[in-house]
Amino acid sequence: MAEPVGMAKPGGENLLFLTDEQLRRGAEAMFFAYRAFTADPDRILENYQYGRAHHRAIHFIQRQPGLNVNTLLALLGVTKQSLNRVLRTLVDDGLVAAKVGRQDKRERHLFLTESGAALERELSDAQRNRMRAAYRQAGPTAVAGFRQVLEAMMDPDLRRFYNQMRDGNP
Amino acid sequence: MAEPVGMAKPGGENLLFLTDEQLRRGAEAMFFAYRAFTADPDRILENYQYGRAHHRAIHFIQRQPGLNVNTLLALLGVTKQSLNRVLRTLVDDGLVAAKVGRQDKRERHLFLTESGAALERELSDAQRNRMRAAYRQAGPTAVAGFRQVLEAMMDPDLRRFYNQMRDGNP
DNA sequence: CTTGGAAAGTCAACATGGCTGACATAATAT
DNA sequence: ATATTATGTCAGCCATGTTGACTTTCCAAG
Numbered sequence: 330m331a332e333p334v335g336m337a338k339p340g341g342e343n344l345l346f347l348t349d350e351q352l353r354r355g356a357e358a359m360f361f362a363y364r365a366f367t368a369d370p371d372r373i374l375e376n377y378q379y380g381r382a383h384h385r386a387i388h389f390i391q392r393q394p395g396l397n398v399n400t401l402l403a404l405l406g407v408t409k410q411s412l413n414r415v416l417r418t419l420v421d422d423g424l425v426a427a428k429v430g431r432q433d434k435r436e437r438h439l440f441l442t443e444s445g446a447a448l449e450r451e452l453s454d455a456q457r458n459r460m461r462a463a464y465r466q467a468g469p470t471a472v473a474g475f476r477q478v479l480e481a482m483m484d485p486d487l488r489r490f491y492n493q494m495r496d497g498n499p
Numbered sequence: 500m501a502e503p504v505g506m507a508k509p510g511g512e513n514l515l516f517l518t519d520e521q522l523r524r525g526a527e528a529m530f531f532a533y534r535a536f537t538a539d540p541d542r543i544l545e546n547y548q549y550g551r552a553h554h555r556a557i558h559f560i561q562r563q564p565g566l567n568v569n570t571l572l573a574l575l576g577v578t579k580q581s582l583n584r585v586l587r588t589l590v591d592d593g594l595v596a597a598k599v600g601r602q603d604k605r606e607r608h609l610f611l612t613e614s615g616a617a618l619e620r621e622l623s624d625a626q627r628n629r630m631r632a633a634y635r636q637a638g639p640t641a642v643a644g645f646r647q648v649l650e651a652m653m654d655p656d657l658r659r660f661y662n663q664m665r666d667g668n669p
Numbered sequence: 670c671t672t673g674g675a676a677a678g679t680c681a682a683c684a685t686g687g688c689t690g691a692c693a694t695a696a697t698a699t
Numbered sequence: 700a701t702a703t704t705a706t707g708t709c710a711g712c713c714a715t716g717t718t719g720a721c722t723t724t725c726c727a728a729g
Binding site: 353356359365453457459463468471474478480481487494 | 533636641660
């Protein structure tokens with residue numbers, strides 16, 4: 330707690346002096362927090378015979394209804410063969426609807442069905458509950474910092490996606 | 500940017516009003532940032548025919564030299580069979596030394612060898628570079644918030660471990 | 670001193686979800 | 700007419716998780 334995370338240079342520049350120790354602690358915090366972050370949805374998914382990959386696909390389809398497969402591939406960062414396995418089971422099970430594009434008939438636009446949306450809600454409810462609790466405990470200033478650091482950590486391409494999603498869904 | 504992350508209640512209580520949208524954004528930020536967070540070490544590990552599991556084991560052995568297998572299992576949250584596969588290759592390849600306990604001869608205390616420490620350094624250097632850049636970009640206040648939120652998100656058991664590691668390694 | 674249980678290692682079998690490579694189909698774009 | 704793009708699919712491989720069963724070693728308590 331008394332551990333200094335950084336200091337302003339006397340000259341006035343806002344440089345940070347970060348020890349290896351401080352950065353290692355940050356890495357561990359990411360590791361443990363991410364484990365907790367995925368634990369709740371994972372427990373739910375077991376009941377449905379789905380995995381984390383299904384959750385991610387469902388999440389982004391909920392987020393951008395009508396996105397095409399290529400966009401989803403870029404968001405998830407996996408190969409199309411890998412995604413296809415997941416997406417096929419979701420379509421077969423009636424959780425996702427794939428509609429042929431009107432302008433470009435090669436594209437499939439992806440949507441959640443009623444039951445797909447229901448599962449998405451169940452999963453994200455569980456995940457949001459944990460995040461809400463953490464946000465409340467840490468307070469608004471901490472939350473703003475949390476998001477700033479995460480955003481700064483992202484690869485530029487994904488940061489673009491991340492911000493597009495904000496802009497596209499106000 | 501103009502998105503409110505929370506407000507203080509007029510009454511004075513520090514409650515946060517968090518929309519689903521804000522929490523979903525947080526989840527996405529976690530997802531994208533974690534991808535970036537693991538990407539650099541993953542690239543390096545490919546050259547050595549190791550995976551992320553090896554990195555995690557090496558990380559915690561570096562962190563607490565001499566820990567026993569049970570402790571490492573609890574930190575990593577995997578089964579002993581799963582860990583054993585990873586640990587065996589690391590021992591066989593001479594990156595990790597397993598020394599029989601003096602008091603309790605059933606226990607094996609794990610240490611990094613010279614070459615193990617070298618690989619750990621290479622991996623964590625890459626990871627720390629990204630974190631350092633993100634920390635610098637976001638600033639000290641943001642970093643403090645980042646850590647607060649991550650800590651609040653952890654499962655209580657893992658938070659205990661997380662804080663023990665701080666206390667044990669001042 | 671015996672015995673129960675803990676720490677660790679191992680074998681086998683299986684599931685998930687990554688990957689590559691090759692190929693097919695349909696439709697757009699040149 | 701042809702090249703390219705978007706998608707889907709098959710086959711196979713790998714890393715890493717799982718459960719279950721079993722052994723060895725050894726500490727500790729009866």
